[in-house]
Amino acid sequence: MAQNRREFLKVAGAAGAAWSLSDAWLAPVSAQSPKGRTGPWRTWGTDALKQARGLGCTYADIRFGRKRSQALNVRNGQLTSAGGFSFGGFGAVPGGGISDTFGFGVRVVHSGVWGFASSPIVSADEIGRIVQEATAIAKASAMAKRFDVKLAPVPAYDEFYETPHERDPFEVPLEEKLAVLTDATDAIQKNKQILFATAQVSFSQDWKFLVTSEGSFIEQSLYYCSCGTSATARSKGQVKTRIYTPGASTAGYEFLVKADLKGNAERVAAEAVEHSLAAPVQTGLKDLVLKPSHIALTMHEIIAHPTELDRIVGYEANYAGTSFVKLSDLGKLKYGSPLLNIYADRTHVGGCGTVGFDDDGVKSQRWPIIQEGRLVGLQTNRETAHYMGETESRGCTFANHWRNYPFLRMPNIQMEPGKPGSPSIEQMIGDVKDGVLVEGSGSFSIDQQRYNGQFGGNAFWEIKNGKVTRMVTDFTYNAITTDFWANLDAVGPPESWEHHGMDGDAKGQPVQSNYPSHGSSPCLIRKVMVGAAFS
Template sequence: MAQTQGHPQTQGHTPPHAHEIDPAFLALPLRALADAALARAKALGSDHADFRFERVRDASWRLRDARVAGAWDVTDAGYAVRVVHGGAWGFASGVDLTMDAAARVATQAVEMAKLSAKVIAAAKIDTTARSASGEGWRWATGGRVELADEPSHGEQTWVSSYEINPFDIPDSEKTGLLTEWSERLLRADGVSHVDATLMTVQENKFYADTAGTVTTQQRVRLQPQVTAVSVADDGDFDSMRTLAPPVGRGWEYLRGTGWDWDGELAALPGHLAEKMRAPSVEPGTYDLVVEPSNLWLTIHESIGHATELDRALGYEAAYAGTSFATFDKLGTLEYGSPIMNVTGDRTAEHGLATIGYDDEGVQAQSWDLVKDGTLVGYQLDRRIAKLTGLGRSNGCAFADSPGHVPVQRMANVSLRPAPEGGPSVEDLIGGVENGIYVAGDRSWSIDMQRYNFQFTGQRFFRIENGRLAGQLRDVAYQATTTDFWGSMDAVGGPQTYVLGGAFNCGKAQPGQVAAVSHGCPAARFRGVNILNTTQEAGR
């Protein structure tokens, strides 16, 4: 069932197995470009300026029935200058690696800020105007830009925790492993087709600002995934995917460090065969035991996005809407049951959103979002932290490319397990008389306030009198965010904790994509509404 993976590390420390920064990245004129850009921005009267040089290499492979069906290897490189001038943001980017070009980009950023200041002044926007209903606050998107204080960190280097850089592995070994896995599944009874994919990323960033912080960082992450498809003689079909999450690890992950690939691939055909002959679920109210491989996505959608403070203030609505967890509810909203404790964390070892310093020069931190069931915190960048009077940013600014401005992005948002000695998965199941055990994510739907939702999964098992009693099909669980988390009556111990996540969290316009992890234990929920998806679809 659940597999243990990773524990938070001490913030600001270089992870174990740390590598040197890629020499090819260090050979670029990073400091000279930054010096030229920041000097020009200061000379033009900027209150703040930062320079970011970014190089992101993204390589992926896809196999269909053990044959290569697609591959790419793309590098995006360039630099950006962001300024606060006259109380307004300015931003520009470039690719010309000369000092004169960097200075011109800084000049363009200042000119953009001057134009923005004129627009804001003409609009006469009140940044703390009461909403028409008189409830809560409407936070306008204009107003004078001020940033929360952050100490200068001097010169810092940080490399994520991995053993073998996947880009040091020959492509033939990558496709060879995916081929071997695919062929292993294709030999199994009942498996008609197999899709296998591998996504790998190496991200390098150099950051410098006028306060004196200079950071050079390197992150590696990868996502392997294998899907088996079964097609019956009568035309019925279904699929089942590996539950292994994407991780901030290296090639060692595919060799068995952090996940039992041989065990999962061996079990997959049997699970799929059982699913094909499983009965359709009877809709109704059931107790649930939800595995981390499914629960991470519910956390992402109903807690992760809802506690992004720019959404809660109404600054942001792209992709995931705003939030029911509005700023006036901070400290009072009963998000869930008293055993619910959720952290935002930019320091978790192997986390996809783990960093040393964010794209505003803020050191990575871990903090409480939900404590004993109550909303106590949000995810912040420097402007939002200053605007709301919440003090220091907790390091949630990120841009996915040199051509994009940093925006407030999600940390590794995780549900904390019970203390050592806490329940096992078997203990959680043993406390259920009539319920369903849920494993693996699939489809989901949630409203634009992150409140009303339904989720499906990869595998559903009936629980009868504390024991698993075979698989079910066509299952979706439905609830409101506060009802669902309020129904949680038990969380598993640390041995059930797994760090799940995704590569493709979308936000902003123009759209940006960020990778993020969500750790959680297995957890039990009482009296959750279960839908039959086939009946709901009218079939």
């Protein structure tokens, strides 16, 4: 017998409450954390750094943290334990449960190398033990060191930063959240050709209190939200799915409301049906009109990653590869056409890479990466700035959890819009004789140096003689990084600029999943080799 909504929400609410009870042991400690600069963190942090200094450490920090996450997945109106597509990647527990953890990590430099250890037991005695453990790890690691760690100087700060938000998602009743998702799937299923309709939302809050031997006491409360829907249709034996996702943002519950999942349901369902009836595009050289929702993927893979300085100097070679970019390329490498202007930004309101301070205690900032097609800057932290001859960090150190070691992670990487009066997306389409309009993220494959890649999207339309004619399917295009961006022929005006948060970005060993975020206007790329990717 099918559940009605009232029965469904009642059962779902009970399930969520049952999970929360399993974390009840956290309450005495976590209740002291956010907000108001209260609790023993200053005293414990100061004592830990005194101990580290007494053990001979030349640098130390301690990062207390609380990580709360929740993921809700609804399929055809029913809450599922592991639903369809992932739009968040925030480490949440599927099916409505709330994950709530608390602990701390200690990082030291001894004998010229890093040592790190963490623990979920937050007490003065345990902190003392972990400081000793981190120091012992550094001493042992020093036996194999090739060089000493060099840290760029940083001022001391005593500040609090919180993500701008209108409503704390963890204070919103579960029934209200589920109603938004079930309304969306119900609206999608009004189209009788839809097999499956899903709706998802992920929330996360990352509270942290950083104390450093540079004299900083920095408290931050960071909120994240990600949401989306999908519709799956079958026509003449072909099954295709259309996804709608406004992406992710450092925001509160209001991001889910403003995403208007229900309001986009009819369009998503219709496009899923159209996609299931579509034929592949013909292969060959074509012009591409790329929407910001798709450019976020391409920028991420062949601009953001290659300009991470730790990759360039070989830190990531074993797991995630290096970069075709060399230090000697700064100021010289022609990365793309003069229309290509890229900047890094840790301050953009709503960006997933936006914080008040990085996990080195460096204040957030904005700086250029590519200007008029030429490489002029890179992503750095305190540990890597000296490779560029710079005396200040760009503030790119981040850990996705208190238990994990912080290292270089990308900020928001953004493309500047064209000048006022630049071609609109309609004008770009009107200037294409044979091409494809691409929307959303999809498949991708990149070599280890981020130079040769293949990209797909979520929806594609053929352009013939200046007009959008039909939806096509199984589409990909090839991109040799510098050649691809050299063919950038138009960038949309400021009013067409959009920011898009993306799913988790894996890096490091043990692996950590970060929250990448990119913005741009629509772009026109000429003469790109396209083909069909069959799944």
